[in-house]
Amino acid sequence: MNTSPNPFPHWSEKNVNSPKRRLVAGALVLTLVAAACGSDDDTADTSTEDSTEEPAAESTDETAAPGSTVSGTLVGAGASSQAAGMQGWQAGFQAINEDATIEYDAIGSGGGRELFLSGGSSFAGSDAFLKDEEFEASKDRCAGEQGAINLPHYISPIAIPYNLPQIEGSTLNLTPDVIAGIFANEIANWNDPAIAALNEGIEFPDVNINPVHRSDESGTTENFTDYMAQAAPDVWSFGAIEVWDGDGPGGGEGAQGTSGVVAATAAGEGSIGYADASQIGDLPAAAVGVGGEFLEFSPAAAGRIVDASERLEGRNEFDFAIEVNRTPDSSDVYPIALVSYHIVCLEYPDQETVDLVKAFMTYVGSEAGQAASGASAGSAPISPEVRADILKSIDAISVAG
Numbered sequence: 001m002n003t004s005p006n007p008f009p010h011w012s013e014k015n016v017n018s019p020k021r022r023l024v025a026g027a028l029v030l031t032l033v034a035a036a037c038g039s040d041d042d043t044a045d046t047s048t049e050d051s052t053e054e055p056a057a058e059s060t061d062e063t064a065a066p067g068s069t070v071s072g073t074l075v076g077a078g079a080s081s082q083a084a085g086m087q088g089w090q091a092g093f094q095a096i097n098e099d100a101t102i103e104y105d106a107i108g109s110g111g112g113r114e115l116f117l118s119g120g121s122s123f124a125g126s127d128a129f130l131k132d133e134e135f136e137a138s139k140d141r142c143a144g145e146q147g148a149i150n151l152p153h154y155i156s157p158i159a160i161p162y163n164l165p166q167i168e169g170s171t172l173n174l175t176p177d178v179i180a181g182i183f184a185n186e187i188a189n190w191n192d193p194a195i196a197a198l199n200e201g202i203e204f205p206d207v208n209i210n211p212v213h214r215s216d217e218s219g220t221t222e223n224f225t226d227y228m229a230q231a232a233p234d235v236w237s238f239g240a241i242e243v244w245d246g247d248g249p250g251g252g253e254g255a256q257g258t259s260g261v262v263a264a265t266a267a268g269e270g271s272i273g274y275a276d277a278s279q280i281g282d283l284p285a286a287a288v289g290v291g292g293e294f295l296e297f298s299p300a301a302a303g304r305i306v307d308a309s310e311r312l313e314g315r316n317e318f319d320f321a322i323e324v325n326r327t328p329d330s331s332d333v334y335p336i337a338l339v340s341y342h343i344v345c346l347e348y349p350d351q352e353t354v355d356l357v358k359a360f361m362t363y364v365g366s367e368a369g370q371a372a373s374g375a376s377a378g379s380a381p382i383s384p385e386v387r388a389d390i391l392k393s394i395d396a397i398s399v400a401g
Contacts (some may be wrong), residue, residue, distance in 0.1 A: 030242040071099035074356040078104075078112020078125030079340050081219055082154050082274070086125070088376030093208060093363045102360060109219055116148075116343055117141045122287075122353055123361075124343040125154075127219030129312075129321035143400030144347030150321040151390050154362050154373065155380040157302035158224055161265050162272040162284035166205040168284075171296070173198045175289035176231035182272060183211045183228065184236055190270060196288075204396045212264045212273035215254030217360035223276045223324075223338045230326035233333065276338070278303075278378025291331030300335035303380035308333045318346060318393035337380065345399040354399050361394045 052266040090102045107115070109126040116124035117137050129150040130138060138148035160179065162172060174182075178194050181187040187194055191204045214221045225248070226240035241247040245254060255264040258275050265273040266283055277285070277297050287294040295301060308328040312321045326335045342361060346353050363369045370381040382390070 007174055023322045032140065070355045070359045071098050072352050072356055073101045074102060074123070074124060074353075074360055075121045075340075076102070076104045076112075076123040077107050077115045077121045078343075079109045079127050079154075079219065080106040081109075081127055081156060081338060081340050082106070082125040082377075084278075084377035085154055085373030085379050088372035088374075089360075089364050089369055091376075092368060092372040095358055096363075097359065100356065100359070106216075113182070113343065122344075122348070122357060125340060126150075126340060126343055127222070127340045129341050130343060135315060138343075138345070142345035142347055143349040144345075146316055146346040148343050148345050149316065149319045149393055150341040150343055151393060152306055152320055152322060152339050152359060152366070152386070153342050153361075153382070153390070154338075155303050155306065156338045156340070156377070157277040157297040157299065157380055158220060158227075158274055158336045158338055159277035159280050159285040159297050160272065160274055160288070160336070161262065161280040162286050163265050163267075163283065164207070165268055165269065166206070166207070167199075167202050170199070170202050171294075172286040173289070173294045174286045176228065177235050179286075179288065180228040180232035180235035182209055183213070183252070184238075184249050185211065188236065207270040210268050210271040211252040212255055212261050212268075212271050213248065213252055214257070214261060215245060216256050219338060219340070220258065220274065220276060224336060226324065227326045227336045255271050274336075276378075288334070288336060290327075290333065290335050291329055293331040295331060295334055297334050297336070299374060299378065299380040301332055301380075302337040303382060304328075304330070304333040305337045306339065306386050307333065307383050309339075316346070320390055320393055344397065346397055349400055350395070351399050354397055358394055358397050361397075362391065364392050365394070 050085055086104045090104070093102060094100060104125070109128055112124040113126050113130065113134060115121045117134060119141055130148060135147055139145055142148055160174065164172070175198060176185060178198065181194065188209055190207045190209055196204055219242070221244055222240050222242045225238065228236035229239050238248050253264055253271070255261045258279050261273045261275045262280055262283065265271040271325070284310070285297060287296045305324060305328070306322060308330065309325040311320040312319070315321070322339065326337055328335055342364065343360060344357055348357065365382065365387050373379045374381060
């Protein structure tokens with residue numbers, strides 16, 4: 001955090017823990033999980049002699065590690081954002097359910113929803129909840145008449161990495177209006193007074209800003225632009241978009257995928273981008289203005305975004321689709337985060353599928369499951385309160401009567 005005098009008297013600054021240290025700690029946790037699971041393959045049936053110790057370690061949480069009570073193969077497909085997290089979930093779940101296999105094809109959110117609705121998979125991973133017409137279609141796809149529900153199990157902070165070696169050692173503070181101004185190409189130089197006013201004591205160079213955006217269809221882009229549309233609507237007039245070129249402003253540099261954005265930002269002095277926080281490597285990331293303070297990303301701060309958001313109404317009581325709140329009042333909620341769902345039926349035609357879906361989704365949302373995806377993907381944990389509410393929805397899954 002920048003320790004220089006604050007340009008806004010009503011804003012107070014606070015220190016935050018380094019998010020990169022938290023992600024490194026997560027990697028250490030993954031090492032321990034891997035050691036406990038032996039040489040298990042993420043996509044194959046496993047048999048691990050030491051797996052009986054796993055649930056005992058989590059015995060303080062009744063949802064931490066479901067027992068070894070299910071068998072069979074559960075097929076899912078969808079969001080590539082969940083691919084790394086899914087590896088942690090597969091390993092952890094299969095270690096304690098030796099006769100169960102979880103298969104997941106990271107074909108993208110749209111493809112995952114289409115495959116699920118066509119009956120080609122038992123669940124979908126998606127960076128967007130089911131649209132109204134998709135929900136109606138799920139009533140035909142699922143057994144019974146209640147349709148599918150959305151479970152927000154995966155939360156990933158989106159960082160704003162930048163390449164400006166001239167201010168190395170200082171934290172770059174940016175308000176929503178300034179972030180939107182940069183990516184709308186209205187703020188074009190790093191010595192712009194709007195940036196300087198937020199970072200007193202830092203001497204910015206006369207260097208052109210190169211805003212880097214995704215050139216492909218992207219849930220990260222949709223979430224980042226939704227943030228700007230909500231938090232700075234007077235500056236960002238393009239709304240939430242999945243594809244930048246053609247829908248967003250001109251200018252800047254387009255790059256393919258998360259790795260492309262990170263590589264382009266790292267390669268060009270003066271560049272700034274947006275990317276999954278676990279993927280930015282050694283690049284520094286901006287602290288964003290929220291709730292009257294500047295906040296750096298962290299898994300814990302991003303995880304609170306679900307609690308700060310409202311559940312959508314109009315479907316069934318067990319659905320957990322949310323309207324993400326990008327302008328929280330609390331300064332400990334990081335507002336730029338991707339919320340990704342698991343989409344499941346409330347009713348399936350057979351008991352084996354019900355048992356597999358309930359057991360796996362319970363594990364995914366448990367403390368142990370959230371730790372597993374945090375270790376493998378740097379994702380943010382859902383809160384105990386949200387976990388309890390989601391568990392009520394999972395418990396409602398049943399065989400169609």
